[in-house]
Amino acid sequence: MAVLRRDLLLTLRRPAELMTTLFFFVIVVSLFPLGIGPQPELLREIAPGVLWVAALLASLLALPRLFAADHADGTLEQLALAPQPLSLSVFAKLVAHWLTTGLPLTLLAPLIALQFDLPASATGVLVVSLALGTPIFGAIGAVGAALTLGLRGGGVLTAVLVLPLYIPALIFGAGAVEATLGGLEASGHLSLLAALTVFTLAFAPWAAAAAVRISLD
Amino acid sequence: MAIHWFKYASPASFYGLAGRLAPWFAAAAAVATLVGLYIGLVLAPTDFQQGDSYRIIYIHVPAAWIGMFTYLVMAGWAAAGVVFNTRLSGMMVQALAPTGAMFTFVALWTGAFWGRPTWGAYWVWDARLTSTLILFFLYIGYIALRASIDDPRRADRAGAVLTLVGVVNIPIIYFSVKWWNTLHQGASVKPGSSSMATVMLAGMLVMAFAAWMYTIAVSLVRVRAIIVEREQHSAWVGELLDARAPDDAPGTSGGVAGSKGEKAR
Numbered sequence: 488m489a490v491l492r493r494d495l496l497l498t499l500r501r502p503a504e505l506m507t508t509l510f511f512f513v514i515v516v517s518l519f520p521l522g523i524g525p526q527p528e529l530l531r532e533i534a535p536g537v538l539w540v541a542a543l544l545a546s547l548l549a550l551p552r553l554f555a556a557d558h559a560d561g562t563l564e565q566l567a568l569a570p571q572p573l574s575l576s577v578f579a580k581l582v583a584h585w586l587t588t589g590l591p592l593t594l595l596a597p598l599i600a601l602q603f604d605l606p607a608s609a610t611g612v613l614v615v616s617l618a619l620g621t622p623i624f625g626a627i628g629a630v631g632a633a634l635t636l637g638l639r640g641g642g643v644l645t646a647v648l649v650l651p652l653y654i655p656a657l658i659f660g661a662g663a664v665e666a667t668l669g670g671l672e673a674s675g676h677l678s679l680l681a682a683l684t685v686f687t688l689a690f691a692p693w694a695a696a697a698a699v700r701i702s703l704d
Numbered sequence: 705m706a707i708h709w710f711k712y713a714s715p716a717s718f719y720g721l722a723g724r725l726a727p728w729f730a731a732a733a734a735v736a737t738l739v740g741l742y743i744g745l746v747l748a749p750t751d752f753q754q755g756d757s758y759r760i761i762y763i764h765v766p767a768a769w770i771g772m773f774t775y776l777v778m779a780g781w782a783a784a785g786v787v788f789n790t791r792l793s794g795m796m797v798q799a800l801a802p803t804g805a806m807f808t809f810v811a812l813w814t815g816a817f818w819g820r821p822t823w824g825a826y827w828v829w830d831a832r833l834t835s836t837l838i839l840f841f842l843y844i845g846y847i848a849l850r851a852s853i854d855d856p857r858r859a860d861r862a863g864a865v866l867t868l869v870g871v872v873n874i875p876i877i878y879f880s881v882k883w884w885n886t887l888h889q890g891a892s893v894k895p896g897s898s899s900m901a902t903v904m905l906a907g908m909l910v911m912a913f914a915a916w917m918y919t920i921a922v923s924l925v926r927v928r929a930i931i932v933e934r935e936q937h938s939a940w941v942g943e944l945l946d947a948r949a950p951d952d953a954p955g956t957s958g959g960v961a962g963s964k965g966e967k968a969r
Binding site (some may be wrong): 575627630634635638639640644647648650651653654655658659662679683690697698701702704 | 838841842844845847848852853858861862865866868869870871872876877880881883884
């Protein structure tokens with residue numbers, strides 16, 4: 488709890504970092520109509536994939552914030568020495584990270600969906616799917632971020648490590664929105680995505696804690 | 705019994721064992737390759753649907769099998785390394801990764817060559833192709849992570865965590881990709897679903913055996929190089945290199961470790 492409060496405070500005191508991630512999301516999404524052309528039908532068709540990939544990349548860019556600063560000033564070592572299990576601290580950090588990255592991205596998504604002329608039903612599913620999917624990005628990303636702490640070329644390396652593991656979340660998340668667009672039921676995709684979220688949140692903090700310990704010694 | 709099991713977990717004793725075993729596996733690989741190619745290219749008849757282009761399966765299918773299998777073996781060694789904290793386990797994972805990545809790439813590459821005449825496209829987003837591609841990415845991730853960590857012990861453990869996280873994800877990725885494809889549209893072409901002739905199957909199995917033996921032989925040679933490179937400060941490697949030095953031209957004892965070290969990358 489203390490970790491959660493501290494991480495939230497730290498991020499909120501430096502709102503610029505948070506805003507950068509959000510604007511990255513907005514800018515990346517805006518590039519697609521410019522690159523592909525402004526036909527509304529085409530945009531509506533690609534919107535689920537584009538929004539999801541952009542949210543994925545934005546989450547990826549936010550990953551260094553999870554551990555890097557704490558690694559640099561020694562906080563991470565103190566957390567590892569603390570009597571509380573490290574995986575619990577990692578989980579608290581993940582929650583704080585999601586509240587300042589995943590949640591804003593999710594809330595911003597409907598606004599961008601308007602630019603892509605998504606119908607209201609699909610936008611609703613988009614918000615739900617992103618709310619379920621962004622914790623996965625944070626949790627799997629935490630393993631990658633912890634493994635690459637203090638390494639050369641950390642950022643790109645993290646991307647190479649975790650992007651293949653993001654694929655299932657992307658498939659189910661974008662699939663849910665696409666199914667709604669096509670007039671199908673999205674609940675199947677959303678259930679699978681939710682199962683994936685629960686599974687990842689149960690095991691990833693554990694793996695991330697192991698990775699943090701490896702990086703510390 | 706326990707002593708026997710762990711005797712070869714020491715790099716020093718495994719170095720000798722690997723050296724003795726590697727030629728046998730290499731010979732088995734060579735013989736099986738010759739037999740398999742003979743069956744595949746000479747004995748097996750031309751397929752009535754695909755013509756001779758189907759013969760690429762003698763490379764393609766074994767490569768794909770071994771590519772997948774090697775990742776599982778890597779994960780097994782990684783788990784052993786986490787549980788027993790043995791140095792050899794990390795070395796084995798490191799030794800297996802390049803071969804696994806190579807076979808996965810070969811499977812993709814030959815698959816593209818087969819797909820062009822048969823499906824009319826080098827690449828389709830079929831579930832199987834996509835999951836093999838992702839498997840290749842996982843290998844690349846492991847090798848990249850390993851390459852950027854200077855401390856080999858840390859690289860071992862970080863690689864083990866990554867490999868284990870990857871192996872947990874493989875079934876999830878596989879099924880998600882499968883559902884992703886089938887939800888969109890049925891695969892327009894399925895790989896030769898007709899039952900296979902016995903000769904063809906035999907050729908394929910022999911080639912798979914050859915690929916397997918090759919993987920073992922190459923990993924053993926590679927793990928020997930890794931052992932020498934990593935343990936070069938220990939007494940027994942010093943003796944080994946000194947004993948070998950008189951055979952070579954003077955001053956090459958350092959060169960032996962160096963050239964082997966290069967091979968290990």
